[in-house]
Amino acid sequence: MSALQDVALLAVALGGTATVLVRDPVRQALVSGGFGFSLSVLFFSVQAPDVALSQIVVATVAVPVMVLLTLAKLRRDDDRER
Amino acid sequence: MRPRTVIAALVLTALAGLVVWSVGDLTPFGTPSGDADAVARRLVRDRHVANTVNGVTYDLRALDTLGEELILFLAGLGSAVLLRHGRGEEVEEERGDEEAPPRTADLLRVAGALLVGPVVVLGVYVVVHGHLGPGGGFQGGVMLAAGLLLVYAAGQVVALERVEPTALVEVAESSGALAYALVAVGGLVFGGAALFNFLPLGTTGDLLSAGTIPVLSVAVGVEVTGATALILTEFLDQTLLRGGE
Numbered sequence A: 001m002s003a004l005q006d007v008a009l010l011a012v013a014l015g016g017t018a019t020v021l022v023r024d025p026v027r028q029a030l031v032s033g034g035f036g037f038s039l040s041v042l043f044f045s046v047q048a049p050d051v052a053l054s055q056i057v058v059a060t061v062a063v064p065v066m067v068l069l070t071l072a073k074l075r076r077d078d079d080r081e082r
Numbered sequence B: 001m002r003p004r005t006v007i008a009a010l011v012l013t014a015l016a017g018l019v020v021w022s023v024g025d026l027t028p029f030g031t032p033s034g035d036a037d038a039v040a041r042r043l044v045r046d047r048h049v050a051n052t053v054n055g056v057t058y059d060l061r062a063l064d065t066l067g068e069e070l071i072l073f074l075a076g077l078g079s080a081v082l083l084r085h086g087r088g089e090e091v092e093e094e095r096g097d098e099e100a101p102p103r104t105a106d107l108l109r110v111a112g113a114l115l116v117g118p119v120v121v122l123g124v125y126v127v128v129h130g131h132l133g134p135g136g137g138f139q140g141g142v143m144l145a146a147g148l149l150l151v152y153a154a155g156q157v158v159a160l161e162r163v164e165p166t167a168l169v170e171v172a173e174s175s176g177a178l179a180y181a182l183v184a185v186g187g188l189v190f191g192g193a194a195l196f197n198f199l200p201l202g203t204t205g206d207l208l209s210a211g212t213i214p215v216l217s218v219a220v221g222v223e224v225t226g227a228t229a230l231i232l233t234e235f236l237d238q239t240l241l242r243g244g245e
Helices: A003-021 A025-045 A049-081 B003-024 B034-047 B052-060 B062-083 B106-128 B137-153 B157-163 B166-191 B212-241
Strands: none
Touching (some): B062 B212
16 A cells, blocks of 8 residues: 555544544534545545545535535524524 | 443444455455456447546446436425525515625635636536546536535625526526436437447547547536536525525
């Protein structure tokens, strides 16, 4: 295994653990974006660029954005009720 | 320790064992052998497609892709049905008691505006060159939708409403899905089997080659761009646009 694969695997392990351990949903969305990016680096390093390309956009952009938008909506509704 | 923790630890340990076991005798990276090698060679010979992954996605298993595409189509449709404001519903009440949304940082606006062009060009490139190199309709499609999201990040909410009228996004979503289905029927008409690769195969490595593979890739690209943009628009709509100013 190349050094890049080792580093990417380590980053995936740390990122996945970090995503679970972070309790605040807003931070969790951002950390999971970083985790998704480390996964895409891993996919590149094991010669799966097709998967890596979709992983980059879906995991680092689309999913965090949807989570953040949902949280923003929920908070606004909360504020209004108070 | 709570029983829940014990069960979780046991299950996770068993899962880790299974993963190690299954990864143990995989073939090494970068040296396709046996079936994998045969499929790659066969696709180049019979379909003139350089990217094996898309040869499988849009030819050998094109029916699976049709199903996936329809799933995404329905997901977009479902989120539109669930999230869209009804006529006049709530929107009127929300106005007035809203404070102005916080201004986007200038740096973010500039970076967003600068990135829109390159991201869209890259997205189109990836969609069109799916049969030649890494990429294809899905990857390029989500890039294009992300490009539209950058327009929002640049703070151009008004521009977004203009660039991305919901009607156009909906048309893209449905016409992409329809185009894929039409190619499937075309195979039935011209080749006697659904999704039969009925177009001329051309020279391997040319932009116009591999028959229906790039056509399907573009159809998926249009559909994915539409569906992802539609879902993101509905989320944005619910959260920010309506009642914002």
